[in-house]
Amino acid sequence: xxxxxxxxxxxxxxxxxxxxxxxxxxxxxxxxxxxxxxxxxxxxxxxxxxxxxxxxxxxxxxxxxxxxxxxxxxxxxxxxxxxxxxxxxxxxxxxxxxxxxxxxxxxxxxxxxxxxxxxxxxxxxxxxxxxxxxxxxxxxxxxxxxxxxxxxxxxxxxxxxxxxxxxxxxxxxxxxxxxxxxxxxxxxxxxxxxxx
Amino acid sequence: xxxxxxxxxxxxxxxxxxxxxxxxxxxxxxxxxxxxxxxxxxxxxxxxxxxxxxxxxxxxxxxxxxxxxxxxxxxxxxxxxxxxxxxxxxxxxxxxxxxxxxxxxxxxxxxxxxxxxxxxxxxxxxxxxxxxxxxxxxxxxxxxxxxxxxxxxxxxxxxxxxxxxxxxxxxxxxxxxxxxxxxxxxxxxxxxxxxxxxxxxxxxxxxxxxxxxxxxxxxxxxxxxxxxxxxxxxxxxxxxxxxxxxxxxxxxxxxxxxxxxxxxxxxxxxxxxxxxxxxxxxxxxxxxxxxxxxxxxxxxxxxxxxxxxxxxxxxxxxxxxxxxxxxxxxxxxxxxxxxxxxxxxxxxxxxxxxxxxxxxxxxxxxxxxxxxxxxxxxxxxxxxxxxxxxxxxx
Numbered sequence: 001x002x003x004x005x006x007x008x009x010x011x012x013x014x015x016x017x018x019x020x021x022x023x024x025x026x027x028x029x030x031x032x033x034x035x036x037x038x039x040x041x042x043x044x045x046x047x048x049x050x051x052x053x054x055x056x057x058x059x060x061x062x063x064x065x066x067x068x069x070x071x072x073x074x075x076x077x078x079x080x081x082x083x084x085x086x087x088x089x090x091x092x093x094x095x096x097x098x099x100x101x102x103x104x105x106x107x108x109x110x111x112x113x114x115x116x117x118x119x120x121x122x123x124x125x126x127x128x129x130x131x132x133x134x135x136x137x138x139x140x141x142x143x144x145x146x147x148x149x150x151x152x153x154x155x156x157x158x159x160x161x162x163x164x165x166x167x168x169x170x171x172x173x174x175x176x177x178x179x180x181x182x183x184x185x186x187x188x189x190x191x192x193x194x195x196x
Numbered sequence: 197x198x199x200x201x202x203x204x205x206x207x208x209x210x211x212x213x214x215x216x217x218x219x220x221x222x223x224x225x226x227x228x229x230x231x232x233x234x235x236x237x238x239x240x241x242x243x244x245x246x247x248x249x250x251x252x253x254x255x256x257x258x259x260x261x262x263x264x265x266x267x268x269x270x271x272x273x274x275x276x277x278x279x280x281x282x283x284x285x286x287x288x289x290x291x292x293x294x295x296x297x298x299x300x301x302x303x304x305x306x307x308x309x310x311x312x313x314x315x316x317x318x319x320x321x322x323x324x325x326x327x328x329x330x331x332x333x334x335x336x337x338x339x340x341x342x343x344x345x346x347x348x349x350x351x352x353x354x355x356x357x358x359x360x361x362x363x364x365x366x367x368x369x370x371x372x373x374x375x376x377x378x379x380x381x382x383x384x385x386x387x388x389x390x391x392x393x394x395x396x397x398x399x400x401x402x403x404x405x406x407x408x409x410x411x412x413x414x415x416x417x418x419x420x421x422x423x424x425x426x427x428x429x430x431x432x433x434x435x436x437x438x439x440x441x442x443x444x445x446x447x448x449x450x451x452x453x454x455x456x457x458x459x460x461x462x463x464x465x466x467x468x469x470x471x472x473x474x475x476x477x478x479x480x481x482x483x484x485x486x487x488x489x490x491x492x493x494x495x496x497x498x499x500x501x502x503x504x505x506x507x508x509x510x511x512x513x514x515x516x517x518x519x520x521x522x523x524x525x526x527x528x529x530x531x532x533x534x535x536x537x538x539x540x541x542x543x544x545x546x547x548x549x550x551x552x553x554x555x556x557x558x559x560x561x562x563x564x565x566x567x568x569x570x571x572x573x574x575x576x577x578x579x580x581x582x583x584x585x586x587x588x589x590x
Contacts, residue, residue, distance in 0.1 A: 017547070041544065041551075047570055050553055054577035057584070059519075061540060061552040071541045 001027060003173050004083055004109040004189050011107060011165060011193045012038060016078035019043070019103060021065055021095075022085035026053030033058070066090045069098040077103040084189070086110040087143040093155060100161065105195045112168065114148030114184040133188065149184040156194060165193035210286045211278070212244040212269035212293050219309060222342055226304070229332040235318055239343060240309030241265045241301040244285060245293035247347065253586055254349040255291060256340060256376075257281065257300040258357030258364035261432075261492050262484060264308035267300035268293075281358075283567040290575035295583050296353060301343055303336045305491045313487035314415065325487055326412025333360075333499045337367045344375065353582050354378035358564035359531060360492070363499050366539070369516040370501070378582055380521045383528055383564040385535035386501040386509055386542070392530060395435050396493040399428035403486045412487050425486045426477030433476050438527035438560035442469060509542035519549035521578045523571070525563035526556050551578060 005028045012018060014036040020029050023042025026049075032038035043063040044050050053060040063071070065082075066089060080103030086092050087110055099106045111134060121129035128138040136143065147155075149168065156163055168187025170179030179186035219240050225233040242265050247254060257267050259280070268285035270278055285291045285298055302310040305328065313328040320327075344352070355376045357365040362384025369379045388396075403409060406424030410417045437445075446469035453465030505512035520543050524536035533554045543550040553574045557563040563571070 039547075039549070047573075051570075051573045051577045054551055054553075054574055055580050057581045059549055059551045061544075061550070062554045063552075071537065071544070073545050076545060076547075 001031065002083075003169050003175075004191055005031075007167060007169065007175060007191050008081065008083070008107045008109065008193070009036075011105075012036065012079055012081075014038070017076075019072070019077040019080045021069075021080065021082040021099070022088075023049075023053060023058070023060060025049050026056050026058030026060060028081070028083070029053075029058045030056050065095060068094065069102050072102045074101055075104055079103055079105050079107065081107045083107075083109040084111065087145050087147070089145060092145050092147075093159075096155070096161070097159070100194070100196050105164065105193065107191070107193050108152075109189055109191045110147065110152065111143070112149050112184065112187045112190045113146040114150060115171075115188055116185050117171075119185075149187055149190050152190065152192065156192075160196075162195050163192060164195055167191045208286075210288045211282065212286050214272065215242050215244065215266075215269040215279075216271065217242050217265055217309065220343070220346060222339075226335070226339060226342070228329050228335045228338075230330050232329040234304065234311065234329065237304055237311035237339070238309070238315070239301050239304070239311075239339065241299060241343065242267065242269075242279075243300070244268050244298040245296050247297040247349070248586070251347070251349045252351065252353065253296050254344075254347065254352050255296045255298045256344070256352050256355045256368075257285070257291075257298060258336070258340070258355065258361035258368075259300070259303065260357070260359035260361045261496065262429075262480070262489075263361065264306060265300050265302040265310075266308070268298070281565060283565060284572075284575065290572060290579050291356065292579065292583070295586065295588055299343065299347065301340060304339050305331045305335075305488060305495070307485035307488040312485065313412075313491065314485050323415045325415060328487060328491065331491055331495050333363050333367050333495055334371060336364050336495075337371050340364070340368075341372060341375070350375070352376040352378075353586065354380055356380040356382075357384070358382040359384055359561065360496050360499075363496075363501070366501055369518050369520070370512055373515055373517040376518045377585065378521065379516070379518045380523075380578070381536070381539060382523045383525055383531045383536070383561055384522075384539070385531050386539055387499060388497055389535075393497045395431060395530075396497055399431050400490055400493060402427035402431065403490060406486075409486065412490075414486065420481070421486045422478075422481040425481040425484060425489060426474075428489060429480040429484075430473045430477040433473060435530045436561040438529065438558055440527060440558045441560050441562075444558065445469075446472060509538070510545040513543050513546035513548055516543075516546070516548055520551070522550065522552045523564075523574065524552075524554050525559065525561070525571075526554060527558050528561045528563060530561040 018038050018040035020042040023044050029040040041059040045064050080099040089095050118129040168179050168183040169189040170176040217240050221238050223236050227233045266279045267281040268279040287294045302308040305312045313324045317324040355365040355368045362381035365379045403424035406421035408419040409421040449468040451466045451468050451471040453463045454461035502509040502512040522536050522540050524533035540552040555571045557568050
């Protein structure tokens with residue numbers, strides 16, 4: 001399982017109700033259902049992912065996150081999770097508002113554009129970074145709103161969002177102490193647990 | 197068992213083969229929503245697959261407006277057409293008859309053998325005609341429940357329906373919450389829109405204004421309001437297709453005549469689409485009963501899932517215990533994806549288990565009958581969990 005998905009599991013209570021935005025093939029919800037008796041539903045737009053999620057017994061609703069979460073009532077979930085999808089949204093800040101309206105708590109993970117490799121790539125080559133992790137060129141990338149750890153925390157500050165927990169995953173795909181000491185420089189993926 | 201030995205025709209390994217309809221007679225009165233009761237009634241039905249020992253693999257198929265019991269297979273080797281949902285029911289198909297026991301019935305009020313307006317009214321000895329009691333969707337659920345008891349099934353693995361059939365499936369989930377594990381609702385809605393009711397009213401007016409209608413007593417007059425019924429079907433048919441679908445299927449192709457200037461042709465010009473609609477209308481008017489059409493469209497119009505729950509669908513769905521699968525089709529404007537999404541949103545708010553897909557298709561409302569690859573994929577994927585619940589390993 002992707003390391004950010006492993007990392008966030010302790011933040012999700014047993015028997016809780018989880019909405020997973022951009023649930024992919026449903027791996028996280030399947031694991032949470034088996035190990036924590038979580039009842040959840042995923043939102044997904046990719047047809048193949050939807051079929052895979054359905055086939056593994058995960059409930060999934062075909063939904064474009066760019067239309068917002070107007071279909072869902074206030075506080076209808078204990079936890080709203082969005083992993084590695086923030087940067088693909090047209091209005092990420094509005095979706096975060098919506099997540100905090102629909103869920104009591106939220107978990108957001110995103111690729112940290114402040115990582116030294118991105119800085120080096122841009123600074124040294126003068127071109128938009130392309131990596132194994134983010135293999136797209138600037139014109140065809142689904143990732144249209146990159147941000148850094150600092151940017152995200154500034155947004156939380158601006159919106160009075162409480163950061164209950166945060167962590168970064170380093171280049172070795174682990175939660176290295178060094179990366180967590182310099183998250184904006186050494187964190188590849190940032191992981192935030194937030195609430196209103 | 198209605199199922200004949202497997203077909204010798206090996207052309208379609210995924211067909212249930214040759215099937216034969218059966219008939220059951222119920223002697224006890226069936227209390228109806230309108231306050232009246234049917235003193236006795238017949239149900240014509242077909243079954244596919246085998247009921248397992250603990251009777252846990254039953255699936256009920258609910259048919260739509262013009263549907264009937266013949267959902268899959270053929271009645272004879274030379275049958276030109278298969279059942280109306282042959283695309284989805286059969287060995288290896290989404291509703292897999294190697295695993296499930298499938299019951300498909302002709303609803304009461306229908307005109308394919310179950311008690312309906314063409315049956316004899318025991319009080320008069322004449323056909324019921326317009327005197328047949330008005331039906332609500334829940335009356336069909338009640339009669340389907342009698343069938344369930346007949347087979348000794350205490351819980352369906354699923355109740356499945358498209359369009360008006362989906363409305364019955366949802367009614368099942370509210371009326372008999374313990375009697376089904378899954379409710380699969382395809383191209384349906386919690387109630388019709390004003391536009392939908394308007395189209396139904398045009399269809400009804402076409403029938404009732406046919407001079408051969410005789411206030412619905414056409415059988416006593418030895419006539420049939422064929423013209424009106426054909427018109428009703430033609431209007432209905434347009435609403436089941438999408439603009440793109442019609443464009444692809446017919447375009448502006450001509451069946452007869454010549455539109456070019458100075459062609460000198462004196463053959464009347466007929467577009468393909470005209471010919472098609474006329475054929476559909478005529479075929480339908482020769483095989484369907486006008487009073488049944490009126491009755492079915494009324495039941496559709498009156499259906500309102502949440503009416504008795506303070507018009508709150510969330511409150512309504514709180515009574516359900518089963519899991520739901522909802523599907524819609526992008527170009528379906530008769531039962532638009534937005535109507536399906538309302539179902540899904542209410543189910544989520546009611547804290548129910550629900551999955552939803554919006555299938556890209558250019559076939560309009562008719563798409564639910566067509567084996568569109570992605571539709572089949574998600575249907576298969578969802579049915580896999582039903583199979584797993586029955587202990588089938590995959």
